[in-house]
Every structure is written in C-alpha cells, then in structure tokens.
Amino acid sequence: MSKSVSLVHWCADDHSKMPSLVIHPVKSQRSLLRSYNEQKNEKACSKFGGKTSERSWTVTRLGLLSIGVGTLAGAGYSYTKLQQARAPVINKDFGAQGPLLVTLPQVAVSRQVISPTDHTGLQLVLFQYPTCPFCCKVRAFLDYYGFSYDVVEVNPVLRQQIRWSLYKKVPIVVAKVEGGYQQLNDSSLIVSSLASYLHDPMGGLQNLLKCYPTINFNDDDGSLRSEIMNRYFLMFQGDIPTGRTKENIIEERKWRKWADDREERKWRKWADDRLVHVLSPNVYRTKEEALQAFHWFSEVGEWDKHFSPWERSLVIYVGACAMWLIGKRLKKRHNLKDDVRVSLYDECNNWLKALRKTRDLVSRGPVS
Ligand SMILES: N[C@@H](CCC(=O)N[C@@H](CS)C(=O)NCC(=O)O)C(=O)O
Numbered sequence: 433m434s435k436s437v438s439l440v441h442w443c444a445d446d447h448s449k450m451p452s453l454v455i456h457p458v459k460s461q462r463s464l465l466r467s468y469n470e471q472k473n474e475k476a477c478s479k480f481g482g483k484t485s486e487r488s489w490t491v492t493r494l495g496l497l498s499i500g501v502g503t504l505a506g507a508g509y510s511y512t513k514l515q516q517a518r519a520p521v522i523n524k525d526f527g528a529q530g531p532l533l534v535t536l537p538q539v540a541v542s543r544q545v546i547s548p549t550d551h552t553g554l555q556l557v558l559f560q561y562p563t564c565p566f567c568c569k570v571r572a573f574l575d576y577y578g579f580s581y582d583v584v585e586v587n588p589v590l591r592q593q594i595r596w597s598l599y600k601k602v603p604i605v606v607a608k609v610e611g612g613y614q615q616l617n618d619s620s621l622i623v624s625s626l627a628s629y630l631h632d633p634m635g636g637l638q639n640l641l642k643c644y645p646t647i648n649f650n651d652d653d654g655s656l657r658s659e660i661m662n663r664y665f666l667m668f669q670g671d672i673p674t675g676r677t678k679e680n681i682i683e684e685r686k687w688r689k690w691a692d693d694r695e696e697r698k699w700r701k702w703a704d705d706r707l708v709h710v711l712s713p714n715v716y717r718t719k720e721e722a723l724q725a726f727h728w729f730s731e732v733g734e735w736d737k738h739f740s741p742w743e744r745s746l747v748i749y750v751g752a753c754a755m756w757l758i759g760k761r762l763k764k765r766h767n768l769k770d771d772v773r774v775s776l777y778d779e780c781n782n783w784l785k786a787l788r789k790t791r792d793l794v795s796r797g798p799v800s
Contacts (some may be wrong), residue, residue, distance in 0.1 A: 542585040549578040555608035556581035562733040565708040567603040601647035621661040643667040663695040685760040713772040716759035722752040
C-alpha cells in the first residue's frame with residue numbers, strides 16, 4: 433500500500449469534497465500501516481450503513497461529556513477545599529466540657545469489673561475494642577487505681593454500640609454525674625480527668641472537664657484538626673489534695689525528680705506518640721499473624737457471646753485484613769525499621785533505661 437494514503441484526510445466541513453492535505457509527522461512504518469488499516473476498517477464499516485462511525489461519534493461525545501463533568505466536579509471540590517482551609521475555624525464550644533447525656537446509652541454491657549475500694553460513685557462505662565492500645569491504656573489505669581466499671585465491647589467494623597456518639601473513636605468513658613451522664617472522649621483526657629478527680633473530688637468531674645477544652649484548627653494542609661488542651665496535666669482546681677501542704681508537695685518533688693509531673697507527662701506522651709505506633713505493625717506483621725491475633729481477641733473477648741456468628745466472622749476477617757494494611761501504613765509513616773521487631777525493642781529499651789535511672793534515685797532516697 434502506498435504510504436501517501438495516510439497523509440490525505442477528507443475535510444469534514446468541506447462540501448466540495450476537495451481533499452485537504454494534512455501533514456502528520458512521519459513516525460514509523462508500523463504506525464503508518466496501523467493508521468492506514470484503521471482508515472480501511474472505518475471505510476469498510478461505513479459501507480454497511482455508517483452505524484459504527486455514528487456510534488463512535490456518540491462514544492466520543494460521551495467521553496468528552498464525562499471529561500467535562502469530571503473536570504467541573506474536580507474544580508468544584510478543590511475550590512470548596514480551598515475555601516474551607518481559608519475559612520476561620522470557630523471554636524464556639526471553647527472551654528465547654530464534652531456532651532452531657534440525659535440517659536445512659538441503651539447498649540448491652542459485656543462485662544463488669546467490680547472494685548471494692550471504689551467510692552467515687554461515678555458508675556463508669558467503658559466503650560472499647562479489646563484490640564485498641566488506647567483502650568488497653570485506659571483499662572490499665574482504671575484497674576490500677578481501683579475503679580469499678582462496666583465494659584461495652586464495640587464491634588470495630590460496624591460500631592453500632594457507639595452510634596449514639598458524635599465522637600467516633602474508642603475509648604469513650606461515660607460517667608454518672610449530677611444531672612446525667614458525662615461523656616469523656618480520648619484516652620489521655622480520661623486518664624488525666626479521672627486522676628485529677630481522685631485527688632480532688634469536691635470540685636466535681638464536670639468542673640474539672642472545663643480545664644480540658646478542645647481547640648479546633650486548620651493544619652498546614654488545610655485539614656480540620658482538634659487538640660485537647662492540658663491533656664497530659666492533672667488539674668487540682670486551685671485546691672491542695674487532702675492531707676497535703678504546698679511545701680510538702682514541693683519538698684517531695686525536690687528529691688523524687690523521676691516522679692515529678694514533667695517526667696510523667698514525658699512518658700505519657702511517649703506512650704501515645706511512639707509506643708502505640710510500634711505495636712500495631714508488630715502485632716499485625718503478616719496476614720497470618722493478623723488473623724491469629726484476631727482469633728485470639730475473639731477468644732479472650734468472648735466475641736461468640738457478644739456478637740452474632742456472622743458479625744464475629746466479619747470482625748475477624750475484615751478486621752485482620754484492615755489491621756494488616758494499617759500496620760504497613762504505620763510502619764512507613766513512623767519510619768520503623770525493616771524488621772519492625774527492632775523498632776519495638778528500641779522503644780522498650782528506651783523505657784527500661786529510664787526505669788533503671790528511676791530505681792537508682794529511689795534507692796538513694798531523699799536528698800538532704
Ligand atoms: N487520641 C485518641 C485516639 C483513639 C483512636 O485512634 N482509637 C482508634 C482505635 S485504636 C479508633 O477508634 N479509630 C477509629 C475507628 O476505629 O474507626 C485516644 O487517645 O483515645
């Protein structure tokens with residue numbers, strides 16, 4: 433076939449049917465041949481009523497329409513996002529505590545932890561996943577300080593048990609207070625507010641929560657974020673804990689440097705910012721280990737009692753798969769070592785070094 437065929441196109445708008453010469457950059461023998469064959473096919477098809485060329489024109493129009501709609505939608509989305517980022521963030525609930533519920537959420541309690549030494553009267557309910565490190569932290573705190581509490585196992589996939597809450601993460605604690613039930617969101621806020629309450633119950637839990645306002649702000653990439661102020665601080669509401677004097681507290685802190693608030697805050701922050709992020713990539717290191725872990729959670733959390741069989745299977749298989757993927761993402765985001773075990777050991781050694789220092793200080797006793 434002559435190559436010149438592919439160089440001559442009929443100009444669609446030209447009614448005189450005069451050929452107009454369109455020069456294409458000559459590419460290769462093969463591409464010219466392909467082009468010729470395409471034209472030959474097109475002509476052959478148009479011999480049978482031109483249906484294919486009509487159809488291809490419709491397809492082109494539909495394609496162009498989709499591109500147009502897609503571009504418009506994309507531009508609209510970016511514009512809205514930009515506007516959102518520029519809009520001032522209104523902190524209208526600044527200084528207010530979390531929501532006060534009129535009644536306790538109507539969900540089945542999975543188990544009760546009863547401590548005979550608990551005289552707080554707070555009637556705590558903990559909404560949790562047994563697999564969540566933040567929930568483990570709260571349980572460890574509640575058990576250590578001898579709180580009684582009810583546990584509600586939340587289905588991590590469907591989360592029906594926290595449907596009543598605007599805050600969609602766990603742990604959530606609900607505490608009985610005057611006039612209703614106080615919702616406490618975020619593990620560190622739960623620990624700090626309840627520890628402060630133990631020191632100084634007279635001021636009431638609701639008053640204490642005013643010391644932990646949530647501030648909303650836009651971060652560098654324009655996403656809305658929130659931060660709980662004083663999250664790692666205990667609040668004494670201006671009162672000195674019962675049976676203590678100011679001098680007594682200062683004196684104690686002079687020698688118990690290791691136990692002072694700063695040190696405590698440092699390690700609480702470390703648990704949130706470092707330790708929890710090495711745990712998931714280690715627990716869900718491979719697909720097999722993730723599945724193994726979820727089967728074990730089901731066993732110890734008695735999921736066969738709390739979830740229906742299909743729900744339990746859903747949580748085990750979907751949960752294991754999701755956590756394996758999340759583990760991989762966390763590994764990348766937190767720059768963990770190739771062998772994630774090494775990162776876990778590094779963090780543990782970090783903590784042990786601090787403990788060793790602590791032991792030395794304790795054995796030395798007060799500095800005179
Ligand atoms: N800063 C929060 C973090 C809580 C958190 O991220 N919890 C995870 C479970 S480990 C969660 O609920 N994620 C949302 C979800 O599962 O949909 C805290 O300390 O309580």
